[in-house]
Amino acid sequence: MSKFEALAGNEAVATAMRQINPDVVAAYPITPQTSTVQTFANYVADGLVDTEFVTVESEHSAMSACVGASAAGARVMTATSANGLALMWEIVYIAASTRCPIVMGLVNRALSGPINIHCDHSDVMGMRDSGWIILFSENGQEAYDNLIQAVRIAEHPDVLLPVAVCQDGFITSHGMERVEIYEDADVRAFVGEYRPQWSLLDLEHPKTYGPLDFYDYYYEHKRQQVEAMQHAHRVIQEVAEAFNRTFDRDYGLFEPYRLEDAEVAVVVANSTAGTAKVVVDRLREEGLKVGLLKPRVFRPFPAEELAEALAHLKAVAVMDRSISFGAMGNAGPLFLELAAALALRGVRMPMADYVYGLGGRDILPREIESVYRDMLRVAETGQVERMVTYLSVR
Amino acid sequence: MAELKGWRDIPIGGMILEAGNATEYPTGTWRAFRPVFGEAECIHCFQCWLFCPDSSILVDPENEKMVGFDLEHCKGCGICASVCPVNAKVIKKADEELAQDDPRLCIRMVEEGKFQE
Structure with missing residues (x-):
């Protein structure tokens, strides 16, 4: 039986980590991620987990330890935020390109x-080109659920990406909410045992991770990453279907909310x-046909599915919690990519x-309402x- | 150079799954300077063998002799000439021009393009 607990988002994530029982966790504390690793x-x-917890001197070392442990064949997790992620940067790319299925709790x-x-x-948004799969969570429940799914997505043989x-x-990480926590055994059964195909600790089959890769093969390895991302699109949906069946949820690539008959919608994450x-x-x-x-x-980025889900609307607003400085209109990255996705599929x-x-x-709420009212006007006039x-x- | 494979046919992530396959990579193509062996001067101390970063010093273990270079893999770094005590007796550093003029050098570095058998 699952049970409902009052948990902050970070505690929900730490609970998922306890249930997943990873082989190695390497992390460095940074606000507002701290209570994730502190709880863990x-x-x-x-003694509730068998995890080797590596306390490191920086996030650069944390991600380095994660890559090393993952190459050794361990199931590896970490967590960070903002500047901690920035300090990991070099190794964030290496984790993806070395095809280490590391799972990271990222507290934005x-x-x-x-x-x-x-x-x-x-x-x-800074890591969006790094080769990592990125999932958003609206609340503690979704952070918990997504973390469990992330393990299976990352470790899928067709994916092998972090x-x-x-x-x-704070809003989610430190806000206490009702979170349904599944049975430990059910979570462990769902994530299953990790059987790495190329473990460095497999001494019968010595191998090299991370060698020099010049103009003769580097490009081919990048092409493989593209392939893995293409597989991830399918695997994420397969894992969601299995998760939905097992735990009675409704995960997909995105969540439409009262969108089907809407004329105007807002696209907003987390x-x-x-x-x-x-x-x-x-x-x-009020009788206004609005959706989300x-x-x-x-x-x-599920461009095709997004375009299809939004195609019937008269106007769409995207809400971006970051700026792509110097990009078209100094807009946010979600808007820019979605606008491109719709335009290229002829959804005008x-x-x-x-x-x-x-x-x-x-x-x-009144600010979000002002966005909807703007877009209702735009839908009438057709002019932004x-x-x-x-x-x-200000 | 072996024939280049496509992305479907190589291990992911740049992994090398066969141990010791560095021998399949002919780093000799990188060479700008080539080591030349002056057999008469060699005292067979194996300093070059010890220091060579590419395991490119060929030896005859039975007779305990240094016999030459594996030019398929020698990158021409010159460490062998630098550590050679015979050379050291003649000059402090294996300067190329001096090396070419001095037949007493055991190992001298010759510009690859100018090398003639």
Whole structure:
């Protein structure tokens, strides 16, 4: 039997880690991720897991230890935020290109500077070309569920890529919510045993990880990463189907909310999607045909499915919790990629980007409502007045 | 150079699954300077064999003799000439011009393009 517990997002993730019982965890504390590894370290100290917990002197070392342990054939996890992820950078790319199925709990926080510890998505958006699979989570439940699924996605023989599971710093990571925790045995059965194909500890078959790779083969290894990402698109859906069957959930590439008959929609990831659902319900009571699309899988970007899900709308707003400085219109990365996805598939509609919540700035229901009201006007006129709006900036 | 394979036919992630396959990579193609062996001067101390980073010093273990170079893999780094005590007696550093002029050198480095048998 599963049970419901009052847990902060980080505790939910730490609970998933306890149930998964990874061979190795290497992590360095950074706000707001800290309570993930702190809670997990307690589990290690209490003997509730068999994990080798590697305390390191920096995130660069944490990710390095993860790569080494993964190459050795271990099931490996870590967690970080913002500047910690930035310090991992070099090894983040190496983890993906060396095809290490590491799972990372990524608690989204604004990158410095100026220094800030609160939520935005500048950290994860920086890793979007690194070769990691990236999943978003609206709340603690989704962070927990996504982490469990991430293990199976990462370790799938057709994938073998690292996965980052995002949740919003403080809002989700430290907000206590009702989280359904499944039986330990059920979670362990779901993730199964990791059987690495190329373990460095397999002394009968000596091998080399990470050798020099010049112009003669580097390109071919990049092409293999593309192939793995293409497989990930399918595997993520297969794992979600299995998860949904086992634990009675409804995961897919994204979550449509009252979208089917909507005329106007907002696309927004992570915790703000929860707030936006309240706004959708309120506006629906007024008879306004509004809906929501909450991306779950950001890498690989499900362009075709997104275009199909949004094609019937009269106007779409994207809400971005980061800025791609100097990109078209100084817009956010989610908007830019979605706009390209729709345009290239011939789905033409007025689109606008609303940057919000940088550095943990609150995003209120009335602000999200203003986005919907803007887009309802746009749907009527067919004209977007401003491509990019920096919501509630002074 | 072996025929280049496509991305479907190689291990993922740049992994090398066969131990010791560095011999299949002919690093001799990188060479700008070639070592030349002056057999008469050699005292067979094996310093070059010990220091060669590419295991390219060929020896005859039965007779305990240094016999030459594996030019398929020698990158021409010159460490052999640098550590050779016979050379050291003549000059401190195996300067190429001096080396070419001095027949007493055991190992001298000759520009690859100028080398003639």
